[in-house]
Amino acid sequence: MPESATVIAIGPDPSAPRLLEKAVVGAGARVGALAEAEALIWTGQPGDFPTELPASVRWVQLPAAGIEDFFDAGVLRAHPGVEFTSAAGAFSHSVAEHALMLLLAGVRYLPEHLRATSWQQREFFPHVGSLRGKTVTIVGAGGIGRALIPMLAPLGAHVIAVNRSGRRVTGDGIPDSVETVPAEQLGRVWSHTDHVVVAAPATAQTRHLIGADELARLKPSSWVINVARGSLIDTAALVEALTGGVIGGAGLDVTEPEPLPDGHPLWTLPNAIITPHDSNPPQLRLAAFADHVGANVARFVDGRPLHAIVDTDRGY
Amino acid sequence: MPESATVIAIGPDPSAPRLLEKAVVGAGARVGALAEAEALIWTGQPGDFPTELPASVRWVQLPAAGIEDFFDAGVLRAHPGVEFTSAAGAFSHSVAEHALMLLLAGVRYLPEHLRATSWQQREFFPHVGSLRGKTVTIVGAGGIGRALIPMLAPLGAHVIAVNRSGRRVTGDGIPDSVETVPAEQLGRVWSHTDHVVVAAPATAQTRHLIGADELARLKPSSWVINVARGSLIDTAALVEALTGGVIGGAGLDVTEPEPLPDGHPLWTLPNAIITPHDSNPPQLRLAAFADHVGANVARFVDGRPLHAIVDTDRGY
Structure with a gap:
């Protein structure tokens, strides 16, 4: 590595995780002291953030997808000439993979297969489905939705992506065949989708987005997956739909209430799969952050626009 | 549709499945009587195959992936000027999807999640893995392996494909990063793969391809998936490896013996998933055949080479 390589500092811990160091080096920069650095990869808390940065530092990578804490602590305002990036999008992959699973x-x-203790091929045959040729509606086309679309494409599923604007969802690995529907027209989607994946933020508008009416318009073979927030689905209506065979089943990484209490019917319904909000476990987060850092350092070295630039006035 | 469109006959049943008719029409041809047809899509048995075909018929699509029965019945030899195609590859998608699942x-x-009846987030966190950045070795790069590779790519898995020749596996959706290893060098793969998917034919050479030695060289987190034939894995060695934590687990759509008898330890081992050879159920087969027919009719209409052309001398 020539001495002239871009210097990136990692802080606050001087013995940075090796994975981050490897990401920086792999992207064509070198790790050095803050005093000589052009950028800072920050892995710590807002309270420990340096009050002053050397004039050489032009970019700071923050460690979280939501950086409200850094904004509220005044970290961004204290360094007006510096570009800040969050880790938005970095942690979407694992959640999308979980939704696919x-x-x-x-x-x-x-x-039902996992409950069986005998060979029931004929009994199971009619129940084994495929995503090929099926329509999967993803409600929410943020990081998780955009990571999920390329995973669904090779399975031959047709994807409807629902976002607020209705602006066509595009990007790496997102096929032209993806249909984008604005959230206000969501009502027309239910009766011609096969499955639904909920990946939208929890807001007043999205509370109980899926209730009895929506479930009734799905198919007896439809699966509803929620990897966003429990509040987007009306749990009581869902339990009723699952019990009555109105839909095929539900896969929930998030529930309302959360944690789901012992004895709740969702624990024992044969067509409900519950995972306790563990789609993005801690050990996968550092690896994902390192990937994000590597991609951003490569962009920084090349002078290309960074991923997940924070609007320092608005704080996200 | 202009009258000049290519005419395709479907036989022997004159009231052909609508799915096949739609496939033919969707590919730019029309369905008509055998007497005026340029091609025949055959859905019946070898014994019912016409002893004579009109001179206009240049292509016959057979309904099975393995067409030994048609070969043995002399169907191919009886029509020397006609090109025959099998359905090889058509049914791979569902099996590949099952392997991915x-x-x-x-x-x-x-x-373990499905057995839980309480919220065990902390207990489960360390056990939730991801395919991102992991190496998946696919033993056998035939139809199933080649269908699985594009499904693994967007998950960020690195794929090692093992085939007899070691000739680079290429094709639609198969990334350049796929490593191809000849079967004779399979021994060097075990210790640096994370997971293994078995998708090779059952032959004398592949019997017990995975035994105690191979399992011992995998990781305690490795999953072994078998969607090919039970005989490729030494079941007794597998049960021992699963019981002793030598590997993470096994997902088996095929077993030895098959059907797996009641009371077999694989039914109750917590890290074994058994599906009773149902990865390609009957209702998915017609849809898959229709897709294959559609693709081949489109090629026939355009004068491009057909998929799965049968070597009429060798019979496959």
């Missing part, structure tokens, strides 16, 4: 397990009848 | 369910710890 829940959907495939449901569609291919895995819960 | 088993692998994801294993890696993300779904069996």
Whole structure:
């Protein structure tokens, strides 16, 4: 590595995780002291953030997807000439993979398979489905939705992406065939989708987005997957739909209430898969952050626009 | 549709499945009587195949992936000027999807999740894995392996494909990063793969391809998936490896013996997922055949080479 390589500091811990160091070096920069650095990869809390940065520092990578704490602590305002990036999008991959797993397990009848202790091929045959040629509606086309679309494409599923604007969802690995529907027209989607993945933020508008009416318009074979927030689905209506065979099943990484209390019917319904909000476990987060850092350092070195630039006035 | 469109006959049943008719029409041809047809889509048995075909018929699509029965019945030899295609590859997609489902369910710890009746987030966190950045070795790069590779790519898995020749596996959706290893060098793969998917034919050479030695060289987190034939894995060695934590788990759509008898330890091991050879159920087969027919009719209309052309001398 020539001495002239871009210097990136990692802080506050001087013995930075090796994974981050490797990401920086792999992207064509070198790790050095803050005093000589052009950028700072920050892994600590807002309270420990340096009150002053050397004039050489032009970019700070923050460690979280939501950086309200850094904004509220005044970190961004204290360094007006510096570009800040969050880790938005970095942690979407694992959650999208989890959503795909829940959907495939449901569609291919895995819960009943796991309960079986004898060879029931003929009994199971009619229940084993496929995503090929099926329509999957993803409600919310943020990081998780955009990571999920390329995973669904090779399975031959047709994807409807629902976002606020209705602006066409595009990007790496997102096929032209993806249909984008604005949230206000969500009502027309239910009756011609096969499955639904909920990946939208929890807001007043999205509370109980899926209730009895929406469930009734889905198919008896439809699976509903929620990897966003429990409040987006009306749990009582969902339990009723699952019990009555109105839909095929539900795969839920998030519930309302959360944690789901012992004895709740969702624990024992044969067509419900519950994972306790563990789609993005801690050990996967550092690896994902390192990938994000590597991609951003490569962009910084090349002078290309960074991923997940924070609007320092608005704080996200 | 202009009258000049290519005419395709479907036989022997004159009231052909609508799905096949739609496939033919969707590919730009029309369905007509055999007497005026340029091609025949055959859905019946070898014994019912016409002894004579009109001179206009240049292509026959057979309904099975393995067409030994048609070969043995002399169907191919009786029509020397006609090109025959099998349905080889048509049914791979569903099996590949099943393999992906088993692998994801294993890696993300779904069996334990499904047994839980309380919120165990902290207990489950360390066990939830991801395919991102992991190496998946696919033993056998035939139809199933080649269908699985594009499904693994967007999950960020690195794929090692093992085939007889070691000739680079290429094709639609198969990334350049796929490593191809000849079967004779399979021994060097075990210790640096994370997971294994078995998708090779059952032959004398592949019997017990995975035994105690191979399992011992995998990781305690490795999942072994078998969607090919039970005989490729030494079942006794597998049970021992699963019981002793030598590997993470096994997802098996095929077993030895098959059907797996009641009371077999694989039914109750917590890290074994058994599906009773139902990865390609009957109702998915017609849809898959229709897709294959549609693709081949489109090629026939355009004068492009057909998929799965049968070597009429060798019979496959």
